[in-house]
Amino acid sequence: MTNQKIDILQKKLQALKPYAIAYSGGNDSTFLAAISKHFSMDFCLIHCISEFTISGDTQRGRTFAREHDILYKEITLSVLGTVEIVTNNKDRCYYCKKVVFKKIQEYAIRNGFHNVVDAGNVSDTADYRPGRKALIELGIHSPLLEAGFTKEDIIQGLQHLKIPYSKASNSCLATRIPYGTGITQDILDTIQRAEEFIISLGFEGVRMRYHYPLARIEVMSQDIQRIVEPGIRDKIVALCKQLGFLYITIDLEGFTSGNLNRMLDHE
Numbered sequence: 209m210t211n212q213k214i215d216i217l218q219k220k221l222q223a224l225k226p227y228a229i230a231y232s233g234g235n236d237s238t239f240l241a242a243i244s245k246h247f248s249m250d251f252c253l254i255h256c257i258s259e260f261t262i263s264g265d266t267q268r269g270r271t272f273a274r275e276h277d278i279l280y281k282e283i284t285l286s287v288l289g290t291v292e293i294v295t296n297n298k299d300r301c302y303y304c305k306k307v308v309f310k311k312i313q314e315y316a317i318r319n320g321f322h323n324v325v326d327a328g329n330v331s332d333t334a335d336y337r338p339g340r341k342a343l344i345e346l347g348i349h350s351p352l353l354e355a356g357f358t359k360e361d362i363i364q365g366l367q368h369l370k371i372p373y374s375k376a377s378n379s380c381l382a383t384r385i386p387y388g389t390g391i392t393q394d395i396l397d398t399i400q401r402a403e404e405f406i407i408s409l410g411f412e413g414v415r416m417r418y419h420y421p422l423a424r425i426e427v428m429s430q431d432i433q434r435i436v437e438p439g440i441r442d443k444i445v446a447l448c449k450q451l452g453f454l455y456i457t458i459d460l461e462g463f464t465s466g467n468l469n470r471m472l473d474h475e
Contacts, residue, residue, distance in 0.1 A: 217355040218247055224349055226250040227323040228316035230309060231280070233269030235373045236327035239362045240352060242369050245276055252279040252321060254312050258287045259396055260304070260380035264404070272371075281319075285311050293382075294391045298338070300382065305339035309346050325349045331359040335466040376413030376428060377465050385418045386468050395420075398451050405447050409440055413463035421454040429462030 221227070221244060229244065231237045231253035244251045255269050266282075273280030285308060287293050292303040313324050326343060328350040333340075343350065352362070359377065366373040384399045385391055395418055402416040402423065411434075415426040425444070427435050434440065435458060448456040 213355050213357060213361065214243075217243065217351055217357070220349075220351040220354055221247060221249050221251075221325075224323045224325060224351065226252075226321045227325050227349075228252050228254045228312065228319075228321040230312050230324060230326045230348070231255045231269055231273075232327070232378075233265035233267075233272070234327075234378050235366065236329060236352065236359070236362055236377075238269075238272055238371060238373070239365050239369075240325065240327045241272070241278060242276070242371050243365065245278055246369065252281060252316075252319075254315060254324075255280065255282045256285055256308050256312055257282055258285045258308065259393060260287060260382045262378065262381060262400065262403075264407070265378060281315070283311060283315050288391065288393060296382070296385060296387055296389055296391050298336075298387050300387070301337065301339035302342050304380075304382070305342035306346070309343060309348055313346060313348070323349055325351055328353045329357045329359060329362065336469045374412065376463055379465070383466075383468065384416055389418065389420075402448060402451060406435075406444060409443070411435065415463060417459075417468065421452070423448045423451075423453040423456045424459055425457065426459045426461075426463040432458060432460065432462055 229237060229240055229251060231241060233255065241253055253269070253273055255266065257266060270280065287304055287307060290303060290307055293300055293307070309324065316324050326348050328340065328343070329352040332353070363373060381396050381399050382391060385395060399416050399418055403414045406414045406416070406425065406427070411427045411431055413426070413428040417424040417426065435444070445456050
């Protein structure tokens with residue numbers, strides 16, 4: 209991260225205030241919130257809770273906002289009523305972002321915040337992100353992307369500001385479900401229960417990819433040896449079988465963000 213990037217980011221945020229940050233509770237939006245606080249900007253955080261939201265992200269977001277005295281608002285939204293989302297084709301993220309950010313935008317404007325910004329950055333452009341189109345259509349600003357920030361820059365920034373961060377990026381629960389598999393509340397609950405249990409055993413970067421009746425579990429590559437130790441493995445197998453899976457596998461490649469997008473290359 210260079211001083212030039214910081215200067216560009218500060219100018220862009222200054223031009224957008226008062227603004228609302230679409231706040232997920234992850235590294236990227238936390239850095240955007242922290243740097244906004246550091247610059248004494250006029251802003252707030254809006255956290256949207258839907259069926260796709262990971263409860264741990266919400267808890268981290270609440271804690272961060274409280275500890276740093278940042279105006280924080282939560283809104284709730286059901287996404288399972290939108291056919292284009294639950295059918296889960298390759299454009300699911302476009303329709304989901306359109307619904308979620310429209311609600312955030314309406315709430316922000318109603319409460320005196322003229323612009324909405326998201327924490328998209330340069331590293332996100334390396335993967336398939338149909339949701340980006342929805343943000344452009346709605347006029348959502350992405351100052352980290354515009355200032356040239358990468359995920360590595362963001363981690364450096366969090367370290368500099370002494371803000372705790374996750375070693376692995378996170379994403380919504382829907383990203384655990386292969387395109388073409390319809391999304392239901394039961395599937396989402398199953399994924400969340402499995403991931404929360406594995407995290408409770410001391411793992412980070414956990415993904416439970418839903419290939420029913422097969423569960424494909426990803427952890428950080430350095431944790432693969434530990435997760436297959438009998439004491440831990442047996443607990444995970446027992447839980448997954450309780451959740452209805454017939455086969456439980458560990459991905460030997462380890463955690464990879466956007467893993468299921470690889471299937472698009474084979475269509």
